[in-house]
Amino acid sequence: MEELNPVAHEIYIEVQQVLFKETRMLREERWREWLETMVEKDIVYRAIVSQLRFRKDNRYTGEKDVPSLDENWAGLDRRVAQMESGMQWTTDPAERVRHFITNLEVFQGKTPNEYVIYSNCQTVRNRRVYEEMTYCYGRNDIWRRGADGKLRLARRDVDVDERFVSGKNHNFPM
Amino acid sequence: MVDVDSLVDVKNGMQAKRIFWDEDIYKLELEKIFGRCWLFLTHDSIIPNVGDYAVTFMGEDEVLVVRQRDGSVKAFLNYCTHRGARVVNAEAGNARGFTCTYHGWAFGLDGSLESVPFEKEVYGNVLKKDTLGMKEVRVESYKGFWYGNFDHNAPHLADYLGDYRWFLDIWMEGTGGAELIGPPARSILKCNWKTPTENFIGDAYHVGWTHAASLKAMGGPLGVLAGNKHLPPEGAGVQITSRHGHGVGILFNAGPALMSGEEGAMAAKWYAENQPKVAKRLSEAQAKYYGGHFNASIFPNNSYLWGTNTFKVWHPRGPHQIEVFTWTIVEKNMPQELKDAVRRSMLRTFGTAGMLESDDSDNMESMTNLNRGPHIVTGVLNSQMGLGNEHEDAESGNIIGPSAIGETSYRGFYRAYREYLKAKDWDEIRANNGKWKDELLNR
Ligand code: FES
Ligand SMILES: [Fe+2]
Numbered sequence: 001m002e003e004l005n006p007v008a009h010e011i012y013i014e015v016q017q018v019l020f021k022e023t024r025m026l027r028e029e030r031w032r033e034w035l036e037t038m039v040e041k042d043i044v045y046r047a048i049v050s051q052l053r054f055r056k057d058n059r060y061t062g063e064k065d066v067p068s069l070d071e072n073w074a075g076l077d078r079r080v081a082q083m084e085s086g087m088q089w090t091t092d093p094a095e096r097v098r099h100f101i102t103n104l105e106v107f108q109g110k111t112p113n114e115y116v117i118y119s120n121c122q123t124v125r126n127r128r129v130y131e132e133m134t135y136c137y138g139r140n141d142i143w144r145r146g147a148d149g150k151l152r153l154a155r156r157d158v159d160v161d162e163r164f165v166s167g168k169n170h171n172f173p174m
Numbered sequence: 175m176v177d178v179d180s181l182v183d184v185k186n187g188m189q190a191k192r193i194f195w196d197e198d199i200y201k202l203e204l205e206k207i208f209g210r211c212w213l214f215l216t217h218d219s220i221i222p223n224v225g226d227y228a229v230t231f232m233g234e235d236e237v238l239v240v241r242q243r244d245g246s247v248k249a250f251l252n253y254c255t256h257r258g259a260r261v262v263n264a265e266a267g268n269a270r271g272f273t274c275t276y277h278g279w280a281f282g283l284d285g286s287l288e289s290v291p292f293e294k295e296v297y298g299n300v301l302k303k304d305t306l307g308m309k310e311v312r313v314e315s316y317k318g319f320w321y322g323n324f325d326h327n328a329p330h331l332a333d334y335l336g337d338y339r340w341f342l343d344i345w346m347e348g349t350g351g352a353e354l355i356g357p358p359a360r361s362i363l364k365c366n367w368k369t370p371t372e373n374f375i376g377d378a379y380h381v382g383w384t385h386a387a388s389l390k391a392m393g394g395p396l397g398v399l400a401g402n403k404h405l406p407p408e409g410a411g412v413q414i415t416s417r418h419g420h421g422v423g424i425l426f427n428a429g430p431a432l433m434s435g436e437e438g439a440m441a442a443k444w445y446a447e448n449q450p451k452v453a454k455r456l457s458e459a460q461a462k463y464y465g466g467h468f469n470a471s472i473f474p475n476n477s478y479l480w481g482t483n484t485f486k487v488w489h490p491r492g493p494h495q496i497e498v499f500t501w502t503i504v505e506k507n508m509p510q511e512l513k514d515a516v517r518r519s520m521l522r523t524f525g526t527a528g529m530l531e532s533d534d535s536d537n538m539e540s541m542t543n544l545n546r547g548p549h550i551v552t553g554v555l556n557s558q559m560g561l562g563n564e565h566e567d568a569e570s571g572n573i574i575g576p577s578a579i580g581e582t583s584y585r586g587f588y589r590a591y592r593e594y595l596k597a598k599d600w601d602e603i604r605a606n607n608g609k610w611k612d613e614l615l616n617r
Contacts, residue, residue, distance in 0.1 A: 052265045059268040062356070066356060
């Protein structure tokens, strides 16, 4: 991996605030606002689980990545539309999803207005009476600064630690 | 002793709710169903080369499937014949042999015990190595799909699939074969293994309601069903059940399913272009179904959707839990661009973060877990839709329910379920070959 340059302190704080704001927006179910104001049109949003392989096995030709999410803007738009439909009974009564973001590292990206952001996340999701689910994953993000000076998510690669989905599904904002 | 007759009423289309809950019924299922039906293992596309292997389950038994030097495939229980530790801890890979992590007994690709550390010094001549190979399981393939069976008296896989092959061939053979993409996604659901199997085998009824929001958001040919605004019109589809309980529901010309826009157009074009090829390769009658959306299960726990292109195994883990293996399935000859689009659509709909997958699992879990109540568990399940409308399908030899929505394949699934649970052995099941349709057709 090529060496990345950390950003200045003010930018680090700015990025941190944006990430916190994003999770709050999603927690408050402001899906459309999130998509319209915080997400770039050329977004790539992926969540990948890894198949268990022996370290020394380099002969097997099969893919190792197990995608759980592989979305573009249109796909995210459909997911938002699902929630907006007023018919989504699986989140009625509402689920509660709380993100914890830590180990934040912010680097200068390929262009002056792009940032590469690493973080560790733990998300606790509650639904129905008895279902409490915890998910642990890393996120590699690219955020881009627009002409209006605002940061928007351009790419997110979620690196999921669990091999099997213990909490039912990954159908929540990761 | 489980009173099997009290569990399923075929003529009236009812089942006892206990089948989703009771421990003793589950034990009987492991013995009589998972112990002697063909269970999906893997596909040629996952273990193409000599030494390639994949680890999976047959019922609750962990199984290692290995491509042999002569190109054939063998499967073994994934435990060591010394003290019983797991032999292979990876999920898939390529190997020249398998060495147990505990004391280092080493097995060949063919499962034979090849070497034992310090054999001469510590065992002398005691060890009969040729009797200590990994325990082998019978395997057979149909069009590249490998299944395993614990019962040596079971019919060949092709005969177990039987007349149902007529419908399998449409997509397994029609345009030159099908393949699975990538390693399986794996998830745990707290439901009985039959709840998703019955849903996939024959539940077009829930699509417009359970998935109302997803359908409305996604568009595509299935989108019109959103919120039960429309019933599929007369003659829009069929449901099928077959000798050994496999079943399928087909919604005509809904192949691109939930793909809309450019991707939907690309899928629709593919189906239209290939329909004549299917007619040529198979038959006009089969080509008529090609390009439709299929929801289906191969008895007991292997389900697939053709059009939304998911292929699943519901591995049982006790009566109240399953582990789901999910693959994307594509036609081999689809252009890469279409395969990619199909894969994205599958992930969005029936993957581990799938919009429709999440809808379904909520129903399946409550159908199971409410049965902890002693008053709830004594109730019955109803599958009477379309009762009396079925007839023999002259084209395929199966039983057909002539409407898109109905519960014909539910009734056929549970007819077979009862037959397996009751029968002493496969000879007893074979004896019913000439009369399995009678009860379903009420004759
Ligand atoms: S248990 Fe495998 S070598 Fe002893
Ligand atoms: Fe469904």
